[in-house]
Amino acid sequence: MSQPSGYEVWILSIGNELLIGRTVNTNLTWLGKILTHLGYNVRRGLILSDDIQDIEWGFRTALNSKATVIISTGGLGPTFDDKTVEGLARALNRKLVIDQRVLNKLKEKYRKINLPITPEREKMAKIPEDSIPLDNPVGMAPGIYIKTNDKHIFVLPGVPNEMKAIFETHVEKILKKIGPRIYFFEKTFTATGVPESEIAPITKKLVKQYPTIYIKSHPMGVETKGPVISFHLTASSKSNPEVEKVLDNVYRKLIIELKKMGAEIKEEN
Amino acid sequence: MSQPSGYEVWILSIGNELLIGRTVNTNLTWLGKILTHLGYNVRRGLILSDDIQDIEWGFRTALNSKATVIISTGGLGPTFDDKTVEGLARALNRKLVIDQRVLNKLKEKYRKINLPITPEREKMAKIPEDSIPLDNPVGMAPGIYIKTNDKHIFVLPGVPNEMKAIFETHVEKILKKIGPRIYFFEKTFTATGVPESEIAPITKKLVKQYPTIYIKSHPMGVETKGPVISFHLTASSKSNPEVEKVLDNVYRKLIIELKKMGAEIKEEN
Incomplete structure (x- = not known):
């Protein structure tokens, strides 16, 4: 958490x-x-x-x-x-x-x-x-x-x-x-074409490297182009608004890795 | 229950x-x-x-x-x-x-x-x-x-x-x-025009009189004709299929009472 x-x-x-x-x-x-x-x-x-x-x-x-x-x-x-x-x-x-x-x-x-x-x-x-x-x-x-x-x-x-x-x-x-008056940021997108089990080692590595970022992947079913995985990245901090930059950084890295694997990315927000 | x-x-x-x-x-x-x-x-x-x-x-x-x-x-x-x-x-x-x-x-x-x-x-x-x-x-x-x-x-x-x-x-x-291999029956309907607090004494009386029947009322909001209450009656028995008749009986009694109070009844099934 x-x-x-x-x-x-x-x-x-x-x-x-x-x-x-x-x-x-x-x-x-x-x-x-x-x-x-x-x-x-x-x-x-x-x-x-x-x-x-x-x-x-x-x-x-x-x-x-x-x-x-x-x-x-x-x-x-x-x-x-x-x-x-x-x-x-x-x-x-x-x-x-x-x-x-x-x-x-x-x-x-x-x-x-x-x-x-x-x-x-x-x-x-x-x-x-x-x-x-x-x-x-x-x-x-x-x-x-x-x-x-x-x-x-x-x-x-x-x-x-x-x-x-x-x-x-x-x-x-x-x-x-x-309440905690925290800074809270989130990013969501879907990746189509790569199975969740293929993605697992990458998210695991990123979470280890950036412990302030929470990454949740979520299988949404299978389309003709392959499995659809929904991603939800969140970052929160009590005092440091800089977590937003860390979140953006992790988000970009994850998308680059997924594209390398042939995934089609659709941003949700 | x-x-x-x-x-x-x-x-x-x-x-x-x-x-x-x-x-x-x-x-x-x-x-x-x-x-x-x-x-x-x-x-x-x-x-x-x-x-x-x-x-x-x-x-x-x-x-x-x-x-x-x-x-x-x-x-x-x-x-x-x-x-x-x-x-x-x-x-x-x-x-x-x-x-x-x-x-x-x-x-x-x-x-x-x-x-x-x-x-x-x-x-x-x-x-x-x-x-x-x-x-x-x-x-x-x-x-x-x-x-x-x-x-x-x-x-x-x-x-x-x-x-x-x-x-x-x-x-x-x-x-x-x-599992219990029970007999299970249910009836659902909505009543429009009578507030739930008006209905409460009637359902209370029926539940007391027929303890095998479970009556749940559920406010659904207010329309121009007044509040809409959804009803869900269930009956179950391990051995006695006759509970269906008891359910029908309670259902009819409840609807008669509600109509007396001016409610408009819409059966769901």
């Missing part, structure tokens, strides 16, 4: 629909991309069922890890199988309390659409003691932010547009403040 | 590209759907980096769980960051050995495309002691099957068409033989 440790992120994706193949986990992909660009090292994903014991296990395991940031998505709505907050409270050994600010906000939101507050709706105002609700600009259930001794925990809904809205309105600012 | 325990599956998805948001984890979705229809209870997903310690942690955690079946995807190719087999061997405390059958097969496959066997290619013939290689009908790296005292472990490549080909050629047969 090229990213500095100490800024590890664990993502917990909660919902049976992810495990039984009803829903593709695009939330993890979206969060992974943003967090990586913010300089965080997205280190692990846990996909958990709606079972409260599974959710508790997920948070407990993440709380005992080296992660600095834990982000969960899913299980925040009003239905009987939305148990994320309860599972988190158990893992933290904290009580659940009705947050008056959230309850008032929910009442106001439901009043606007002419609906009363029911026990199911009130449930969304129950959050662990000493946590900060994050208002949901496009839906009902708020997100939650909890700061423990050594972790920042963010609890977000599973509906993608609500998750993204809370992330962009609240979470991103906090992450920028507490 | 409506599925019988004792047939739990853990899926391990290995590869930095999943965590940094380069690749959406469609392998997990594909496997989750098939395994659910085969009657298995897909209970957890672990998304792991290419780091060997992370991979070892993933296998060790799954080996210590209640899972009957563990399936991994990714990290099987010839490049320096393909470390799945090594991580698995560590978690199992088994040695890695060159499998002569696999090596011969690889030599034959590379001969056909006029390429020699290099150390990088030979690496794909290294598998843990006492494991069964699963020939890759569309690519190079074979899958691996290991039977321990209480677990069945399947190691598959991350390239989707190779993963699917090995699953359909080898894994599915084994899973059908060792």
Whole structure:
């Protein structure tokens, strides 16, 4: 991993629909991309069922890890199988309390659409003691932010547009403040016509020679001109913007070697 | 969970590209759907980096769980960051050995495309002691099957068409033989015009009354006619095909209630 440790992120994706193949986990992909660009090292994903014991296990395991940031998505709505907050409270050994600010906000939101507050709706105002609700600009259930001794925990809904809205309105600012403020650069391209096993010794040599650069090759299938390999080069540094030049250098060297082997190069960005 | 325990599956998805948001984890979705229809209870997903310690942690955690079946995807190719087999061997405390059958097969496959066997290619013939290689009908790296005292472990490549080909050629047969042979039924539809929090008490009541039926509602966004909720009802039984009738009954009752509330119903299948 090229990213500095100490800024590890664990993502917990909660919902049976992810495990039984009803829903593709695009939330993890979206969060992974943003967090990586913010300089965080997205280190692990846990996909958990709606079972409260599974959710508790997920948070407990993440709380005992080296992660600095834990982000969960899913299980925040009003239905009987939305148990994320309860599972988190158990893992933290904290009580659940009705947050008056959230309850008032929910009442106001439901009043606007002419609906009363029911026990199911009130449930969304129950959050662990000493946590900060994050208002949901496009839906009902708020997100939650909890700061423990050594972790920042963010609890977000599973509906993608609500998750993204809370992330962009609240979470991103906090992450920028507490984060590594690193320089991050990347390059991507595809090479057609040379098998991955042929390329392996070259990337191995380059990675050894330039340990700040991370090179990932990825087979994409076979076309008439031969196998297509996608490349992703990344460089990050806490203090040195010069890594961009090193990245460009490695990128050029790799492309020269691949062309020598007869590969056709297509740059992606 | 409506599925019988004792047939739990853990899926391990290995590869930095999943965590940094380069690749959406469609392998997990594909496997989750098939395994659910085969009657298995897909209970957890672990998304792991290419780091060997992370991979070892993933296998060790799954080996210590209640899972009957563990399936991994990714990290099987010839490049320096393909470390799945090594991580698995560590978690199992088994040695890695060159499998002569696999090596011969690889030599034959590379001969056909006029390429020699290099150390990088030979690496794909290294598998843990006492494991069964699963020939890759569309690519190079074979899958691996290991039977321990209480677990069945399947190691598959991350390239989707190779993963699917090995699953359909080898894994599915084994899973059908060792599996629960259950009856599995499902119904899906969407309801437009009633908020999820309004529906929550009804589904709660039905689930209590019919514990063999699992009802999952899922907000899909808001249209001009109001919120759209997707429903997924499943029923499974080890011995009783009659659960289908119970499912139909609950399905009809739920739709009647939703229509009473003014919802517009659209059946998906």
